[in-house]
Amino acid sequence: MMLKTGGAAAAIAVALMAAASSPAFAQDAVACDTDRTIDIAEMTWPSAAALAHIHATILEEGFGCNVEIVTGDTVPTSSSMMTRGTPAVAPELWTSAMEEPWNKGKEDGVVVELSLAITDGTVEGWFIPGYTQEAHPELVTVQDVVDHPEIFQDPEEPSKGRLYSCPPGWACEISTSALFEAYEMEDTWNLFSPGSGGALDASIARAFTREEPILFYYWGPTSILGKYDAVMLDMGPADKDIYACNTDADCDKPAGKTAYPSSPAVIGAAAWLPEEAPAIAEYFSKTGLTNAEISELLVYGDENQADAEATAENFLRTKQDVWTKWVPAEVAEKVNASL
Incomplete structure (x- = not known):
């Protein structure tokens, strides 16, 4: 349709100018x-x-x-x-x-x-498969698992359980080792270093694929926790002072029990x-x-x-x-x- 000239056109121009100067027009909802x-x-x-x-x-x-x-x-x-x-x-x-x-x-x-x-x-802690907890509903806390190493047998030393730790050099390697000590696991468990993050993931994936028991350190969010039904064990409350010592290789205090604080x-x-x-x-x-x-x-x-x-x-x-x-x-x- 054609616009009429004269007064109508002038009115349209004025309306457009007014709209352009209004806050609603100037403040575009999707502007960067x-x-x-x-x-x-x-x-x-x-x-x-x-x-x-x-x-x-x-x-x-x-x-x-x-x-x-x-x-x-x-x-x-x-x-x-x-x-x-x-x-x-x-x-x-x-x-x-x-x-x-x-x-x-x-x-x-x-x-x-x-x-x-x-x-x-974020989450950080020790995990077991959901199917392992279903088979052993008594396994709720870390201490529950520590008391049953026979469920998580080390394939290289079946008389002991195996805890899969962090790769060497990671901060969580220090904290996992400290908790291993705090729970006095040395006589009945082996602390296993996977060597790399990829090797740790592969060990976890292999256990879940075969529906085998496994105790492992892990954190989230990650694809591992998205893919597999892993249950985080109860470690009790988080104590920041104990955690700070457990993550410091030079701390001269004895290792203590604590949950990993959420970062x-x-x-x-x-x-x-x-x-x-x-x-x-x-x-x-x-x-x-x-x-x-x-x-x-x-x-x-x-x-x-x-x-x-x-x-x-x-x-x-x-x-x-x-x-x-x-x-x-x-x-x-x-x-x-x-x-």
Whole structure:
């Protein structure tokens, strides 16, 4: 239809100008708000790497942001964020590794926590298969298992049980050894070092495939806990002082019994992000996932030997009931169109 000239055209022009100057028009619900590149740290472990690619796709394709994924790790990423304001976002930052400097960075106003990355906290402990507990319902606590080494026979020394520990050099190797000592397991158990993370995973997978009993240290979120029905044993309350000593190779106190404290995993950001891009900060405030949800998304990567980018794409394709709740409908439509 043709527009009439004269007064009608002038009225339309005035209406458009008024709309353009109104808050509703100027504050686009799906705008990125900043022209600055939002660099997202891709950490070295699978869950954080996949989350980096999930958020990068949503910000770039849905909000129209300039996004760059950069290599990261806990301490260097947080240090750079606090001193240089880059990267802009760390989607799964385990702050317990640098608690004092991180808290100071928040107090100084150079970094912020936008939300919990893992809403129910990380998990760490000793596990047995669900089918083993079904066959032996008395096995609930670590002490219950310690008292029954015959159920978890070491194939190389059947008179003792076997506890699969952490690979050499990992912090959890120290803590597992300390707990092995605290529970006085030396006479009836062997502490087995798998040699590498891959070897530990292979040992766990082999036991579950054969439905054999196995006692092992593990943590989450991970694909192992997403794939297998593993039951974490009750270790009682977590004592931070005992845990600190149990994880310090130079601690001269006797090893003590304690649960592993849950480490906070947050979405950390440089302080400029919520100031310059409030819509993006609001987005990140909604994106927390549970341990089970993250472990589940990692199963795809493990079973298909997929990298972080492919794992993220599979999540966006198959878990729309989850991530579309984080964003306006228009953003979701743009992301889906890009897949």
